[in-house]
Amino acid sequence: MSLSGLGHWLSVPALAAAAAGAGDDPAARVRLAGAVLVLMVLPAVFLAPLAGLAAARLDGRLLLTAADALRFALVLLVPLVDLTPWTLAAAFLVALLALPWSAVADAAVPELVDEERLPRARRAALRAVYGTAPVAAVLYAVLAVIARTADLADLPLFAAAAVFLGAAVSVVLLRELPAGTAPRAAQWPPLLLFRGAPVPGGLFPAVAAAVLACAAIAAVAVGHAREMGGGDAGFGAILVGLTVGLAFGIFLGPRVLGPFSRRRLLALAVVAAALLLVVVALARDLVVAAFVTSFVGVAAGMAWSTAAGLAGAAADAAQDAAAAASARLRAVALVTGLVAVAALPPAAGALGDHELGSAYELAGTGAVLLIVAVLALAAGLVAFRRLDDRRGIPLLPDLRAALRGEVYTPPEQGAAEAAPRNRGVFIAFEGGEGAGKTTQARLAAIWLRDHGYDVVTTHEPGATKIGMRLRAMLLDKQNTGLSARAETLLYAADRADHVANVIRPALERGAIVVSDRYVDSSLAYQGYGRGQPVDEIARINAWATGGLVPDLTVLLEVPAETGLGRLASPADRMESEPRDFHERVREGFRELADADPDRYLVVDASLPQQEISRIVQDRIREILPDPVPAGTEDVTSTFPAITDV
Numbered sequence: 001m002s003l004s005g006l007g008h009w010l011s012v013p014a015l016a017a018a019a020a021g022a023g024d025d026p027a028a029r030v031r032l033a034g035a036v037l038v039l040m041v042l043p044a045v046f047l048a049p050l051a052g053l054a055a056a057r058l059d060g061r062l063l064l065t066a067a068d069a070l071r072f073a074l075v076l077l078v079p080l081v082d083l084t085p086w087t088l089a090a091a092f093l094v095a096l097l098a099l100p101w102s103a104v105a106d107a108a109v110p111e112l113v114d115e116e117r118l119p120r121a122r123r124a125a126l127r128a129v130y131g132t133a134p135v136a137a138v139l140y141a142v143l144a145v146i147a148r149t150a151d152l153a154d155l156p157l158f159a160a161a162a163v164f165l166g167a168a169v170s171v172v173l174l175r176e177l178p179a180g181t182a183p184r185a186a187q188w189p190p191l192l193l194f195r196g197a198p199v200p201g202g203l204f205p206a207v208a209a210a211v212l213a214c215a216a217i218a219a220v221a222v223g224h225a226r227e228m229g230g231g232d233a234g235f236g237a238i239l240v241g242l243t244v245g246l247a248f249g250i251f252l253g254p255r256v257l258g259p260f261s262r263r264r265l266l267a268l269a270v271v272a273a274a275l276l277l278v279v280v281a282l283a284r285d286l287v288v289a290a291f292v293t294s295f296v297g298v299a300a301g302m303a304w305s306t307a308a309g310l311a312g313a314a315a316d317a318a319q320d321a322a323a324a325a326s327a328r329l330r331a332v333a334l335v336t337g338l339v340a341v342a343a344l345p346p347a348a349g350a351l352g353d354h355e356l357g358s359a360y361e362l363a364g365t366g367a368v369l370l371i372v373a374v375l376a377l378a379a380g381l382v383a384f385r386r387l388d389d390r391r392g393i394p395l396l397p398d399l400r401a402a403l404r405g406e407v408y409t410p411p412e413q414g415a416a417e418a419a420p421r422n423r424g425v426f427i428a429f430e431g432g433e434g435a436g437k438t439t440q441a442r443l444a445a446i447w448l449r450d451h452g453y454d455v456v457t458t459h460e461p462g463a464t465k466i467g468m469r470l471r472a473m474l475l476d477k478q479n480t481g482l483s484a485r486a487e488t489l490l491y492a493a494d495r496a497d498h499v500a501n502v503i504r505p506a507l508e509r510g511a512i513v514v515s516d517r518y519v520d521s522s523l524a525y526q527g528y529g530r531g532q533p534v535d536e537i538a539r540i541n542a543w544a545t546g547g548l549v550p551d552l553t554v555l556l557e558v559p560a561e562t563g564l565g566r567l568a569s570p571a572d573r574m575e576s577e578p579r580d581f582h583e584r585v586r587e588g589f590r591e592l593a594d595a596d597p598d599r600y601l602v603v604d605a606s607l608p609q610q611e612i613s614r615i616v617q618d619r620i621r622e623i624l625p626d627p628v629p630a631g632t633e634d635v636t637s638t639f640p641a642i643t644d645v
Helices: 001-021 026-046 048-057 060-081 085-097 100-110 114-132 132-150 155-173 203-227 232-251 262-282 285-315 319-351 366-389 395-403 410-417 437-450 465-475 484-508 519-529 534-543 560-566 578-593 610-620 632-636
Strands: 355-358 360-362 425-431 454-458 513-515 552-557 600-606
Touching: 001 026, 001 060, 001 085, 001 132, 001 203, 026 048, 026 203, 026 366, 048 100, 060 085, 060 100, 060 132, 060 155, 100 534, 114 132, 132 155, 132 232, 155 395, 203 232, 203 262, 203 285, 203 319, 203 366, 232 600, 262 285, 262 366, 262 395, 285 395, 285 465, 319 366, 360 366, 395 560, 425 437, 425 484, 425 519, 437 454, 437 513, 437 610, 454 484, 465 484, 484 513, 484 519, 484 534, 484 632, 513 519, 519 534, 519 578, 552 578, 552 610, 560 578, 578 600, 600 610
Parallel strands: 425 513, 425 552, 454 513, 552 600
Antiparallel strands: 355 360
């Protein structure tokens, strides 16, 4: 796999440079190199399912040997035929013949290792293929320098052909290649953009922006390097910076700034990649361009690895769900890369060179990179707004604290945490309509009382006399003119009275409070559902509740259609909202849970009621205090009788 991957990545710049060499002017050279990149991305985007079909029907060793032997012949013939149409056709066929490797490996790897080591084996297989890209870039740069010195322009092509031949021979020499089970059916990447495993909102624009920044550099690198007098060696130097930076960033992503929010890190990495791309676009020195390109790669690599981690965490711990989420992100990357390499080289030629003053000339390739930098910056800011899980926490102090290895705590929150806490526990049940919150809150309270705890059950809105009047206004279907802002403030008013007169007094005496809904309902319904700024709603409610946060929030998840179908009584004003509103609410709850996994317990509400109760009880046990008051045993020398409250 490593040899085949090395040959593939080495053939990409070799074929692109070979095609560009046939161009008559800089714009034509950029377009031809871009055409090679388009043809080498097309099979992965549109023909990936065909590789699975071939791998399921043919002998694996024969398929891989034939694929790499054919790639050897195709690449070897490029300098011998020396025709641009053949170079372009070879690029497409080389990329097409790379697809069987992933399909065969997908089927064979489970037969080579036990189930416990399978995830590590799959990661090793990915590293074997993609980890050779930096090695190939370095090798191409060295070969380009040698080719220029020794007047052997086709040396990188001959080297790529030799590597493919080595890969074919290595497969022949394998003593055994398990057939394994049939490879997993590959889905068409464009379809995965619109359906597939759910991922947190904001992940798509972040990943697309990071990929766009890297693809833009690769798409115009041939022309950009030549504008700076670098030739093919300069092209190789830029690719070295990009690929080595990507590898380093992917390694750093899960390890850097441990206390810092991963969601914030993802958005900031995209913003950093966009700003660094501006420097690459304006650079007139090849060394500076290659050096800064490496940092673009670091930022983009950190963004990719962080996004992959967030997608896997959102999918849940199941391997299949995590793999589906990763496949969806790869689809975003592939489609974005294809659009970039197809559109940017012609755009660079169309923009042309422009004189900026008397001393600076902006090439068409630089202008394209500037445009991409602006787009990536905008996408990064959108992603930050949608992904930020520490709303209300200032960014710079948060970042400075993370650099010191600490988690930033606002002064007012730190004072609240420093204050002595009573042993009361606050548990909130959240979810969409028909999720079963009321039932599970009641069952949890009964279970806690059976274990001797002082339990207060409550709900929102309407747990106080004032709250009942507010509830009547909020849920009455006749109140059709109520604005979204007014609705938000009314819920906050109900919550302020609720906390002051029910929840906080109970907690102060050491009781366990079980509430059906709390602040997160406002964030989900009035924020995500109504489309209002979630951070503003969070600040309003933080003031209304004095910053009181549940010790545990149980989120019961159910599709909106299923939940609404469970409602027996006539629908109130909120329940009567259209289905897409309730779907936005559901997605909002999930984003809130993803942002604070330590506080949340997410439960599939379609499970049997007893199974849900068992899951909830197991989680509640982790936060329960001792039901026997301190000092009781010292006085009585025995356990007191526990009575129902």
